[in-house]
Amino acid sequence: xxxxxxxxxxxxxxxxxxxxxxxxxxxxxxxxxxxxxxxxxxxxxxxxxxxxxxxxxxxxxxxxxxxxxxxxxxxxxxxxxxxxxxxxxxxxxxxxxxxxxxxxxxxxxxxxxxxxxxxxxxxxxxxxxxxxxxxxxxxxxxxxxxxxxxxxxxxxxxxxxxxxxxxxxxxxxxxxxxx
Numbered sequence: 001x002x003x004x005x006x007x008x009x010x011x012x013x014x015x016x017x018x019x020x021x022x023x024x025x026x027x028x029x030x031x032x033x034x035x036x037x038x039x040x041x042x043x044x045x046x047x048x049x050x051x052x053x054x055x056x057x058x059x060x061x062x063x064x065x066x067x068x069x070x071x072x073x074x075x076x077x078x079x080x081x082x083x084x085x086x087x088x089x090x091x092x093x094x095x096x097x098x099x100x101x102x103x104x105x106x107x108x109x110x111x112x113x114x115x116x117x118x119x120x121x122x123x124x125x126x127x128x129x130x131x132x133x134x135x136x137x138x139x140x141x142x143x144x145x146x147x148x149x150x151x152x153x154x155x156x157x158x159x160x161x162x163x164x165x166x167x168x169x170x171x172x173x174x175x176x177x178x179x
């Protein structure tokens with residue numbers, strides 16, 4: 001039900017984005033060169049700044065990981081799923097935005113991967129316990145194709161769930177407010 005509502009919302013946005021795209025094309029037809037060059041220069045500067053900040057933060061937090069081409073993307077997604085072979089994605093929210101200034105259609109999806117930790121032991125010994133992995137993906141769509149996905153998920157919370165399900169730790173520590 002939620003997926004069909006999300007699909008309907010996406011289609012509505014795509015129709016609206018198509019109409020906006022046509023209106024923008026008609027406006028550019030009058031004198032496209034100056035506006036196009038100005039928008040392109042601003043977009044390139046903005047994207048360079050955004051990308052360098054993102055790459056620097058990614059290197060500091062996660063180590064540098066980049067996947068290109070469909071095969072690399074497929075391998076990265078399967079690597080996420082292999083500890084949870086029975087896992088299923090639940091879509092929690094979908095937001096879209098179309099803007100020529102930001103390279104096209106952007107789709108943000110908030111998701112939860114729910115599954116049992118009984119696949120490949122990427123996070124220590126298998127527990128068979130249910131885990132919930134909260135994540136967000138942002139897709140850049142151009143000409144009907146996904147050009148890029150940025151995927152962020154809470155691996156620390158995932159490891160905490162797996163370690164808690166293992167039952168090999170000390171007694172639980174009582175909550176203490178450190179502030």
